[in-house]
Amino acid sequence: MNQSEVMTEISQETIQQAARGNEAAFDTIYHATAGFVYNTALRVIRNRELAREISQEVYVTLFDKLKTFRHESRLSTWLYRITVNKAINLMKSESRMKRADVELDHVAPHVAPEAAACEEQEERRRVINRLLDLLTPEQRACVVLRNLEGLSYARIAGVLGVGVDVVRSRLRRAREKFLSARREVMRDAMS
C-alpha cells in the first residue's frame, strides 16, 4: 500500500475550527498527520531529537499560519512542504549536522527490540541510512517522499515547489549513486 494513503485527509471544517483556536480540532489534525510529519523529518534528518524538534516547529508554524491557509492545495501537501523545508534547512546548517552525524548509525529503535525480526529491521534501517547518507539534502527529500512516503512525481514537485523534471533528475542522480555504492560493495565482497 502506498504509505501516503495512511494519512486521512482532514475536512475543511476541522481546519477552520482549528484556525479559530479550537484545541480539539487542532488535536484531530495532529493525530491525522503526526505520523508522516515525524517520519518524513526523521528520514530526511536521520536524528530522533532533531526530528522531534522539527515536528514541534511544524505544528507551531501550523498554529500560526492556519488562518492564512488557502484550500488550493491539500493540507498534507502544505505540511510536507513545511517539514521538508525545515529538515533541509537544518541539514544545511553545518553545526547541527555535526551533532546529527554522531547519532546516525547508533539510533536505538523506538520500538522495543524483539528477537530477530527487530534485528533485521534495524539492519535494514542502517542500510537505508547509509544510502541516504550519499545524497544531497534535496535528493534525499525526493527519495524519502517517493520511496518511503509513496508520493507521485507531481505531488513531490508540488511539495518541493519545483518542476516534475527536476524531481525526475534528482531521483536519477540519487539512484545512480545507489547503483555505484552497490557495485562497490559487490567488488569488495568479490575481492
Added chain:
Amino acid sequence: MQCHKVRNILITDGLDGEWSETQRRRVEAHLAQCPECGAFARELQGAAAEPFMDMPRQDVPSDLLADIHRDLRVRVQARRSVFKNLIEYWWQTVSARPALAFVPAAVVGLIVLLSVFQPPRVATQVALQDLSEDSYLMYLASYAEDGNGSDGYGTVIEEVFL
C-alpha cells in the same frame, strides 16, 4: 529502442511506475531481448527499490503532543501578556498621576487641530508671483537701457524679413 534510452526510463519512471502503457510495453519488449538491460533492471531493483520496501513507520514520541500544547500555551500567553502588560502599566501610571489621563486626549486634539488649520500657503504663492513679476519688469527695463540704440526692438532676422 536503444539501451541507454531504456535504462534512462528504467531508473526513474520505470522503477516508480510513472510510465505510460506504451512506454512500458516498449521497454518490456526491449528487456525480453537484451540480457544486459535485463541485468541492469535487476541490479537497479536491488540497489534502489528493495532496501526501501515495506519499511515500517516509526512511532511518534508519545509526549510530543503535550510538548506542542505547552509551546502553544506559552506563545498565546506571551501574546496576551504583551497587551495585558501595556494596559496594566497604563492603569498604574494613571492611578498614580490622574492628570496623565488627559495626555492621550491632548495628543488627539493636537492632531485634529493641525489637520484642520493649515498654514496660509496662498499668501506665499502671491509673494512668489509678485517677486517673479518684479524681476521680469527689471529684466525688460535692462533690455530697453542696454545702450545699443535699438530701443530693445528689432533683430537681424527682422531686418532681413520685414
